[in-house]
Amino acid sequence: MKMEELIRFGEKFFDELEIAVYKNRDASVNIELNEVSTSALRERVVSVVRGVKEKKLGVSIIDTADKEKIKEAIERAYKMAKLNKPDERWISLPEPGKYRKPRKVDKELKEVSPDYFVELARRGIELAREEGIVVAGGGGGAEWGESLIMNSHGVNVSQEGGGAFFYIELVGMKEGRVTPGIFEFDAKLSLNLEVENVVKNALQKVKWAFKVEKSKTEEAKVILEPWAISSLLSYALFPAFSGEKLVKGTTPLANKINENISNELLAIYDDPLHELSINPVIADDEGVPTRRNAIIEKGVFKGFIWDNYWAKVYGVESTGNGKRNISTGGINIGLHNVVIESGKRTLEEIIGEVEHGYLVDGFQGAHSSNPDNGNFAVVANPAFLIENGEIKGSTVFMMSGNVYELLPNLYEVSKEQKVLPFGGSMVVPSMAFENVRIAGK
Amino acid sequence: MKMEELIRFGEKFFDELEIAVYKNRDASVNIELNEVSTSALRERVVSVVRGVKEKKLGVSIIDTADKEKIKEAIERAYKMAKLNKPDERWISLPEPGKYRKPRKVDKELKEVSPDYFVELARRGIELAREEGIVVAGGGGGAEWGESLIMNSHGVNVSQEGGGAFFYIELVGMKEGRVTPGIFEFDAKLSLNLEVENVVKNALQKVKWAFKVEKSKTEEAKVILEPWAISSLLSYALFPAFSGEKLVKGTTPLANKINENISNELLAIYDDPLHELSINPVIADDEGVPTRRNAIIEKGVFKGFIWDNYWAKVYGVESTGNGKRNISTGGINIGLHNVVIESGKRTLEEIIGEVEHGYLVDGFQGAHSSNPDNGNFAVVANPAFLIENGEIKGSTVFMMSGNVYELLPNLYEVSKEQKVLPFGGSMVVPSMAFENVRIAGK
Numbered sequence: 037m038k039m040e041e042l043i044r045f046g047e048k049f050f051d052e053l054e055i056a057v058y059k060n061r062d063a064s065v066n067i068e069l070n071e072v073s074t075s076a077l078r079e080r081v082v083s084v085v086r087g088v089k090e091k092k093l094g095v096s097i098i099d100t101a102d103k104e105k106i107k108e109a110i111e112r113a114y115k116m117a118k119l120n121k122p123d124e125r126w127i128s129l130p131e132p133g134k135y136r137k138p139r140k141v142d143k144e145l146k147e148v149s150p151d152y153f154v155e156l157a158r159r160g161i162e163l164a165r166e167e168g169i170v171v172a173g174g175g176g177g178a179e180w181g182e183s184l185i186m187n188s189h190g191v192n193v194s195q196e197g198g199g200a201f202f203y204i205e206l207v208g209m210k211e212g213r214v215t216p217g218i219f220e221f222d223a224k225l226s227l228n229l230e231v232e233n234v235v236k237n238a239l240q241k242v243k244w245a246f247k248v249e250k251s252k253t254e255e256a257k258v259i260l261e262p263w264a265i266s267s268l269l270s271y272a273l274f275p276a277f278s279g280e281k282l283v284k285g286t287t288p289l290a291n292k293i294n295e296n297i298s299n300e301l302l303a304i305y306d307d308p309l310h311e312l313s314i315n316p317v318i319a320d321d322e323g324v325p326t327r328r329n330a331i332i333e334k335g336v337f338k339g340f341i342w343d344n345y346w347a348k349v350y351g352v353e354s355t356g357n358g359k360r361n362i363s364t365g366g367i368n369i370g371l372h373n374v375v376i377e378s379g380k381r382t383l384e385e386i387i388g389e390v391e392h393g394y395l396v397d398g399f400q401g402a403h404s405s406n407p408d409n410g411n412f413a414v415v416a417n418p419a420f421l422i423e424n425g426e427i428k429g430s431t432v433f434m435m436s437g438n439v440y441e442l443l444p445n446l447y448e449v450s451k452e453q454k455v456l457p458f459g460g461s462m463v464v465p466s467m468a469f470e471n472v473r474i475a476g477k
Numbered sequence: 478m479k480m481e482e483l484i485r486f487g488e489k490f491f492d493e494l495e496i497a498v499y500k501n502r503d504a505s506v507n508i509e510l511n512e513v514s515t516s517a518l519r520e521r522v523v524s525v526v527r528g529v530k531e532k533k534l535g536v537s538i539i540d541t542a543d544k545e546k547i548k549e550a551i552e553r554a555y556k557m558a559k560l561n562k563p564d565e566r567w568i569s570l571p572e573p574g575k576y577r578k579p580r581k582v583d584k585e586l587k588e589v590s591p592d593y594f595v596e597l598a599r600r601g602i603e604l605a606r607e608e609g610i611v612v613a614g615g616g617g618g619a620e621w622g623e624s625l626i627m628n629s630h631g632v633n634v635s636q637e638g639g640g641a642f643f644y645i646e647l648v649g650m651k652e653g654r655v656t657p658g659i660f661e662f663d664a665k666l667s668l669n670l671e672v673e674n675v676v677k678n679a680l681q682k683v684k685w686a687f688k689v690e691k692s693k694t695e696e697a698k699v700i701l702e703p704w705a706i707s708s709l710l711s712y713a714l715f716p717a718f719s720g721e722k723l724v725k726g727t728t729p730l731a732n733k734i735n736e737n738i739s740n741e742l743l744a745i746y747d748d749p750l751h752e753l754s755i756n757p758v759i760a761d762d763e764g765v766p767t768r769r770n771a772i773i774e775k776g777v778f779k780g781f782i783w784d785n786y787w788a789k790v791y792g793v794e795s796t797g798n799g800k801r802n803i804s805t806g807g808i809n810i811g812l813h814n815v816v817i818e819s820g821k822r823t824l825e826e827i828i829g830e831v832e833h834g835y836l837v838d839g840f841q842g843a844h845s846s847n848p849d850n851g852n853f854a855v856v857a858n859p860a861f862l863i864e865n866g867e868i869k870g871s872t873v874f875m876m877s878g879n880v881y882e883l884l885p886n887l888y889e890v891s892k893e894q895k896v897l898p899f900g901g902s903m904v905v906p907s908m909a910f911e912n913v914r915i916a917g918k
Contacts, residue, residue, distance in 0.1 A: 074805045075557045076538040097517040116516045116595045154557045364515045
């Protein structure tokens, strides 16, 4: 029996239905306190059935791709749909679309043993230990995924691919001083992870962090590095791009299309096939083709991102941003690979021109930001004091404010971008803001 | 080939080793906005190998119980161990012990279809809808687990069993007033979930919550219901019971053995075979027999809980509190079924005697409590104002303090206990405190 026949089977019950099958393999290791603590080879198969009968929805999940079990899941989804009330806003599942050409995949990622990452991790640990620095934590691994999305309107799309990552958290201890944990990482579509570079960059920051400097309560220039930017914007700004929030009236961007919310230095788009993306999907989890969606261009907000359901409720097209929650089977609107456009100067040059300011490596507390109004209150840690264009030492401060007041103060974006393996994938430069209100410590 | 032969195979590489196999089946449903949103049948097998060679540790995880794959995992764990540094504190894996008689298990839990919970959820939703109340969320399901823990010292213990749960979150909307989300739940070792009771209790609280009352900044009597108690103590107090924290010097209970930390009303023990427990394990995840561990008796702190590693480092016996993190394979110290002893009066009687005070159903922010000193800062919500022994309406307030200053103010414990399906299982009464400093709103 072919998978397509399951769609025919399901049509006996449903007006329309979708079957999604995900197979994942992760080979990975964990690092804890200078040692490799786990070597893991995880394999998982999940199938999700989503069917609609007279606008009543049924969703069923199972941990197998066995066809008989998928049939049972279809029957269970149907029993559930029958008992539910109709969703009067339901229109239909997506129609087939045209996909872009997929990226070439690296099959090594499918076969690699966790042993590969044990050795990689050991090398990273040794490089740090040679400098007398503690490796508090870390990890590395390769993820390989294969997926199939089919529906009764003819959508039928298979994808496969994978990526690899390595990260490390270093802590320096010297003369009674314990530095904050310094994170560094690399993520790629191949096994060519740059462990030496990761450790070298982290060691540089640990060295800076040995010297502690006070921060003042003031308005100052603040340069946010990619990890800090990604955590702040992921919680305070990106959720506001969701079309669902537009329909529900909970996004502050509701009446801002074609309005300037920053300045011409800021461009944000979502494109899973961007050259640095580590999530190169040609279809979203509903089988809708992905594309390059411009969200902010030269500071101007260009529009929302949509999945199939909310797009149809609002009367627009899905932008291919339906992402499945693998624990509930539900579809949410999400980004695949958000790209913040790079600038012309290097981070080093940007730092070099700061007479007095701060460089922020990471934020704590970004997750409690409120995307419905853009408010945030975060602790910048690790952060570094800059005086006369040079890093003077590490410091800690509070930054409370509103992302829509922060964005217009952007005055420079770095040339270098970094790939972050969060929420799929992000490609993010460092961003420098002026007149940022901070509360020192 | 028998599983025991895998131990023999592993002994070719390791001085000692442990193999743990977990098989889990969850049949469950989710509820979102008055509808059943997912019907799920999840099945998972995980095997963990932990081996030690010349005090060097190797841990390997795979998502199968296939014997050939376990052999490969043993070899990977060995490669990893070889590259690690010796842990000079390592003594040995546990020796076999004597287990208590297991509880009778209900095999229905192993076979039940998610359909059963679809109907249960529908009934719950209808009961709430009849009263015009919104079911914001909820869920129900049955979990079944089978485990095998074996080591090269002769530990060989199999267990099986399961439990079922149902919970619901209600929100009332009337005349422009939206109540906070009111949670209620039931958890049992059988399918006899009391859905009507769960909904009835939640509806009672929604009705109370329609009327909004101001809270003052004052010292007052505060009665904490089981859900509020469990979240506060899980983060602010229970981690301090860990022997690992004693060894590392990070528990405020370090010098408090046989000292009074509350008063004679407080008794806390951990016992997975307590009659209400929904986590009735006879062995922990290292195969050490579980037992009734008295932690606090008549207000007096009696001692710490231990896994095998930290117990041997400290020179004591494991208390059977080794719990495996299924994503890293590592063992942490944890509670199986913490019981807070009940009192003599009903919650209704305790409320009836409060001239002015508060009843707290849930806390927000408990997770950011600091167990290393007992400090907490939480928002009581949902909470209710009590005047002259009666609930007057709902309110919200802040409670910041220290759990070791709060516990001596305990003046009454309720007769009723509730089972909470968190961190394994908890059996918790309502607890009334006097002279509690609150910041009103």
